[in-house]
Amino acid sequence: MTMAIDRPEKLSGLTGGQGITRMVGVGTASSADVFTQDRLLELLEIEDPRIRSVFLNSAIDTRHLTLPPEGPGGVRVAEPQGDLLDKHKKLAVEMGGQALQACLKSIGASLSDVRHLCCVTSTGFLTPGLSALIIRDLGLDPHTSRSDIVGMGCNAGLNALGVVSGWSAAHPGDLAIVLCAEACSAAYALDGTMRTAVVNSLFGDGAAALALVNGEWEGNGDGTTEIAPVGPRILKFASYIITDALDAMRYDWDRDQDRFSFFLDPQIPYVVGAHAEIVIDRLLAGTGLRRSDIGHWLVHSGGKKVIDAVVVNLGLSRHDVRHTVGVLRDYGNVSSGSFLFSYERLLEERIAEPGDYGVLMTMGPGSQIEMALIQW
Structure with missing residues (x-):
């Protein structure tokens, strides 16, 4: 006996769409300290006109950064790699947690509604991974499945979106989160060279979380039932x-x-x-x-x-x-x-x-x- 199998229509026409994964909520967060480019040049005591030009012609007004501590005479000193890894861990967990909770709040969800967490980061290396730390520190359900995308850089948010869209297709109705947490302050190298100046003039700390669901999601983490807003x-x-x-x-x-x-x-x-x-x-x-x-x-x-x-x-x-x-x-x-x-x-x-x-x-x-x- 042969059974007929319903298959989704081809993309041609882009109509229909029942069961296609949707982006239903988003939230962002940054580290606490905000600096203008002028202020950074002052704090880092940068006098080289070529490097100052890179900072001041970047089309950037402000960035969120966690600068190195002051050394002797108030000079900011470069941090050893171990301290930078500690900074990455602290900032990524803090910002990531804030972005995740902001995302859930945007759709009336709670932490207990999350069924999959995919964390993206390139500014430090963690094992067992940022996803495990977020699950533990925020108290997510230990049955939450997780994945980590590490080292792919600025493009990796869409790599994660592709991966988690596949997970959502296999778990209709379940809430999944893509969480990008980048502690760019943990990738700073203060050596006065043009190589590091380009990087130091550009990157800032930030985290963003995106909620995905295949079909309709009904969240009941706070004892109520909510239908997720219709997203793209x-x-x-x-x-x-x-x-x-x-x-x-x-x-x-x-x-x-x-x-x-x-x-x-x-x-x-x-x-x-x-x-x-x-x-x-x-x-x-x-x-x-x-x-x-x-x-x-x-x-x-x-x-x-x-x-x-x-x-x-x-x-x-x-x-x-x-x-x-x-x-x-x-x-x-x-x-x-x-x-x-x-x-x-x-x-x-x-x-x-x-x-x-x-x-x-x-x-x-x-x-x-x-x-x-x-x-x-």
């Missing part, structure tokens, strides 16, 4: 690794400094921009959509030159990347969670309407470009 459906992903630029963005061991140090090739914004068109074409292939059909663009706040390169190569307007630019201005590059900071701002505008399409775009080490197509 996740329709399709596209990835591209620029293997010729494998070493253009990396976080590796600096033997001179005796610690890990992040490296950004000055040409990487133009390399990423030049390849963005390849990925968007693949993302929209077979959907019947054109770029002009995309109403909302949520691009990683990788830096002024990165944003400009993407705008030029994809033919976007400044309005399209207003949230990307705003997040860079107010937080700097918060690595894997940056696009979720922009998504939160889009939701606060309340302008997305049913049927609208959006594109999420991240980029990072690899060099890697990730995109996702969503629809409200």
Whole structure:
């Protein structure tokens, strides 16, 4: 006897969508101390005009950072790698917990509703992983399944979204969380070189949590029943690794400094921009959509030159990347969670309407470009 098996429609037309995973809530958090670029130059006693120019022409006004303690004479001294790892652990757990609870609050959920937690971080290494620490410290159900994505860098939020979308498809009705927690203060190296100046001028501390559910979610963690707000459906992903630029963005061991140090090739914004068109074409292939059909663009706040390169190569307007630019201005590059900071701002505008399409775009080490197509 042969049984008929219902299969989901192909993406063509992008209609229907029962059981497709949705993004139903978001929350963000940052470390406590906020600094302007001018104030950082003063505190770090940076006098080199070339380095000062990098800070002051970054399109960044403020960032959340946890600076090294003051040494003799009030000078900020570089921290050994062990102290940086401790800083990463403390900040990632604190910010991650705050972002997670803010996300749950946005949909009327409680910690006991979480069934899967995927944590993303690249600013430190932890075993058994940030997810285990969050589950223990916040008191999540010990039956909560977990996953950790480590070391993939700024693009990793969308890598996690792809993984957890698959988990959600296998667990309809269960609440899953993607949590990006990046303690970029734990990746600082103060050595006065241009290499570290580029990094030190750009990155900030931040965490962002995204709630996902396949179908309808009914949360009853506080004794009530809530139906999660209708959020955009996740329709399709596209990835591209620029293997010729494998070493253009990396976080590796600096033997001179005796610690890990992040490296950004000055040409990487133009390399990423030049390849963005390849990925968007693949993302929209077979959907019947054109770029002009995309109403909302949520691009990683990788830096002024990165944003400009993407705008030029994809033919976007400044309005399209207003949230990307705003997040860079107010937080700097918060690595894997940056696009979720922009998504939160889009939701606060309340302008997305049913049927609208959006594109999420991240980029990072690899060099890697990730995109996702969503629809409200």
